[in-house]
Amino acid sequence: MNRAYVGLGSNLGDSRQLVLDAMDALENLPGARPVGRSRLYRTPPWGLLEQPPFINAAMAVETPMAPLELLDAMLAIERAAGRIRDGERWGPRTLDLDLLHVEGFVLHDPRLTLPHPRIAERAFVLLPLNELAPDLELADQGRIAEMLAAVDSSQCQLLP
Structure with a gap:
């Protein structure tokens, strides 16, 4: 089993529900076991600033899938939520799933x-x-808690 950390975001449609549904879908992938879910945050847009704020979260799941297989499953979940990948980067989206880290893997592939x-x-x-793994150490980047301390998170709001 591989422990995978996934970032989730949405700023079109019922973003809160889309993120929660995506968490359920990830936990229900074949052989997957849920490890943890963060709370939800309202965050300002990144890159393209003229768009609605995002709802963001993170989760950890144990899976028998290899990273590229998991990536394909995540892309299918995005498509099921109405995500259309048209080449625009950082624009509005119904659902964005990012494979952030898989323990034991360092990968430099054209897709991931x-x-x-x-x-x-x-x-x-x-x-x-940081809610899930503050002490997680990422290759060439450092610990999650230390990275968080180095960025401005003042515009990110925890949702009730």
Whole structure:
């Protein structure tokens, strides 16, 4: 079994429900076992700023899937939620699932880099991930808690 950490986000439609449904779908993948879910956060958009705020979360799941197989399953969950990948980066989306880290794997593939190379820049990833694994050490990036302390998370709001 591989422990995988996934970042989830949405800013179109019923974002809260889309993120919660995606968590359920990830936990229900063949052979998967849930490990933990973060709380939900409202966060400002990244990259393209003229769009609605996001709902973000993170989760950990143990899975027998290899990273690229898990990536394909995550893309299927996005498509089922109405996500259309049209090449636009950082734009609005019904659902965005990012494979952030899989314990025991460092990967540099054209489709997937592990750990995710921009975790340290993104409060919307670090805040929820810190709830699950503050002491998680990522290759060439450091500990989650230390990375979180180095970014501005003041515009991120915990949702009730």
